[in-house]
Amino acid sequence: MVSHRRPTRPGLNRGVRVTVLSAAAATAAATLNAAPASAGPGDTPETARAAVDRLYGEAERATERYNAARENMDRMRGKVARAQDSAARTQQDINETRALLGSMAGAQYRSGGIDPSVALLLSSDPDTYLDRAAALDxxxxxxxxxxxxxxxxxxxxAQSRAEAAGALAALERDRAAVARHKRTVEGKLAAARHLLSSLPAADRASFGRASRSGREETPPEAGPGSARGLAALRAARQALGRPYVWGAGGPAGFDCSGLMQWAYAQAGVALPRTSQAQRYAGRMVPLSQAQPGDLVAxxxxxxxxxxxxxxxxxxxxPYPGASVRYDPVGMMPVSSVTRV
Incomplete structure (x- = not known):
């Protein structure tokens, strides 16, 4: 979600460098914390754009928290359903067992309420005593x-009902977290849009051109890679030009981790939903050894x-208002490269 920054030159040998816009973000952050998100008379286009960059970064962090809460909600729904199903099956067993015990008690009552062992001792048929004693045992x-x-x-x-109650309580907490993170994302994005609208038209246009569109670019040469990595890359290329939609996992729109999960699903690989979990979904390798299909966090x-x-x-x-596209790998600091 940083493709609006001015990119570094592509290539792995140059390393990862922070752009001028990223350096300006520290200056804009203090002002933005204490003032509304609008370009004031003393602001430069660089500081205003850096503030937008910071807002987009914060929105993306909130988006990943939203994705995690939604993933937990799905997990808790499954746990609630399993616990309730187990309780229903166990209740059926209890009902059948109680009915069986009731029939035993009824049989004893019909025999006159005498303890069966006493009745056996009073039997006048000694020839069948041992058979009846064995049956009684x-x-x-x-x-x-x-x-x-x-x-x-x-x-x-009792255990199933306790598990269901605990899962329901966790589900309600996750629902509240989803709503809270959604409000945070929408607030950050609204502030970014407001700040962008206060920029001169030329600066707004240059902001959108900060990196290439992808659809107009010649695809880079993929080179060697694993079969599933190359399959995932082919799927991701099919998504070029589709819009960034926060919280979306395709196929009409994607956020950053949603695109990775969808692309790898087309290759038959199940990835977790969030970018933080995806970085641990395989073996980490140095950036200098990155292959097509590797995840770059x-x-x-x-x-x-x-x-x-x-x-x-x-x-x-990249970010709201932009489409799925190519950008230089060094567009911002790389924290890890993961081979799935």
Whole structure:
């Protein structure tokens, strides 16, 4: 989400360098914290654009927190459903066990309520005593096993209901987090749009041209790579020109981590949803050894991520208002390169 910055020259040998706009962000940040997001008379286009850059960076961090909360919501929904299903099955077992115990009690009542062992001792048929005694032992074992099954089922249903209650509480917390992060993202993006609208038309145009569109570029030579990495890169290239949409995972629009997850899904590989988790989805390699399809995470907190496309370029979903495109791999500080 930094492709609006002036890019460094492509190529891995030049290293990763911070652009002039990034250096100006520190100056703009103090002013922006204490003042509305608009270009004042003392502001230069550079400081205003740096402030927009900072707002976009903060919005992207909030977007990844939003993605993580949504992923947790999906996980909790599954946990709630499994716990409730387990409780329902266990309740059916309890009902059947209680019915069986009831039939045993009914049989004893119909026999006159006399303890079966006493009735056996009073029997006037000594020839069948041993057979009946053996049957009585088996009936006692059956009652004991049935009672044990009932107690076990009661403990299990209590545990399932407790798990369901805990998962429901976590789900509500995740829903609140999703709403909170959504408000943060929308607020940051609104402030960035307001600040951009206060810039002269020429500066707004240059902001949008800070890096290449991708659709008008000759694709970089991919070079050697793993089969699934190259397959993911082919999928990512199909998304060139599609819009950045925060929180989106395609195919009509993408945020940065949504594009990586979607592209690798087309290659048959399941990636986690957030850029922070994606950076650990494989083996880390040096930037100098990057191959097509490798994931390139940016900033120390990995709040932005792209895919190495070869030729010193990455393909990524940059920021709101921009489309999926190519940019130099050194467009901002690289924190890690991951081979999936």
């Amino acid at each position: 088996r009936a006692g074992e059956r009652r004991a096993l049935t009672l044990h099954k009932l107690r076990t089922a009661q403990r299990k249903i 940016y900033r120390a907190d990995a709040s932005h991520i792209g895919m190495y496309a070869g030729g010193g370029q990455v393909i990524h979903a």
